[in-house]
Amino acid sequence: MRTRWLDDAELDAWVRFIAVVELLPGVLDTQLRRDSDLTHFEYYVLAMLSEAPDRTLRMTHLAARTNATLARLSHVVSRLEARGLVRRTPCPEDGRATNASLTEDGWAAVVAAAPGHVETVRSHVFDALRPEQVDQLREIATALLTKLDPEGRMTTPYRRPRAGAAR
């Protein structure tokens, strides 16, 4: 089957988009590490827990919400647990499952980290976009996720939290 190469418009979009994908994580990690001693992924894990009922989620669900593999999450939760930010407890309903919960220190860490993180997101992302571009970005991301995440693991309808992701 012949390759369907990219045309000029697609290629131009792709080169820039890839650059964004390469650069954005570094920007987020650098700020969070400097100000809060957290990686962006660690922050995101804490933030997702902070929004969950009882600040608790099963590892599988937490992995889905953070777009991570279980293996990656397990390692990260181990580290966060060692730092006292998260606690693991066996799930009563299912003997195979583990619940991860935010500790008080963990809660304090997200609350402390959130403003600086949100400011970074705003200044590096949303300040550059017009309101209609925010909508376009949402639609484009939604479209891409149907291909990148066909099972729609993380496509849980969004509920507004009291703190977290970028509240």
Next chain:
Amino acid sequence: MRTRWLDDAELDAWVRFIAVVELLPGVLDTQLRRDSDLTHFEYYVLAMLSEAPDRTLRMTHLAARTNATLARLSHVVSRLEARGLVRRTPCPEDGRATNASLTEDGWAAVVAAAPGHVETVRSHVFDALRPEQVDQLREIATALLTKLDPEGRMTTPYRRPRAGAAR
């Protein structure tokens, strides 16, 4: 200064966009690793060299084009050199600088890897987007790069290559 929190539309866009940013590299890496024994970053390095005059670029320029730090690039080039895909030569004009060039094997590797890679990009990204969304994505990415890459290191005007990035 009070935190400028994200509104609902921004938050929704952000959660999905972050998911894309987390998932896309994995998709690209998995395909390239499986079919061509290359990471996406390694592929991109080879692709950028394949488009350069003489298939050669100074490390600093190659780093700029691949959105990487010099340290990261240096490690990767060492590995590619060990595999015979790239060759390092001291730059005649500047004693501090190093030129990286694609070898014949390196060229063969990009040419072999390109169709599968492009097919992945097409099926996971562009097939999900309408033509106007491709333009929107390009404009959004361009806008974000002004914040993420203020020096405009990688914003070199694009020339169509004979093979490479996603030709």
Next chain:
DNA sequence: CCTATTTACTTGTAGTGTCAAGTAAATGCT
């Protein structure tokens, strides 16, 4: 021209992510 600074890397170490394998509990089949 001689020294200070900047530029262009390279390298070692330490932290993170991936992959493969392993464990244990729940589910499905007959």
Next chain:
DNA sequence: AGCATTTACTTGACACTACAAGTAAATAGG
């Protein structure tokens, strides 16, 4: 009920990236 399979993790080894420090050549200042 009993065995096979699937699910839900955990763990260890290895690969890759980031950060910090080091080297060497070019440039800039006095």
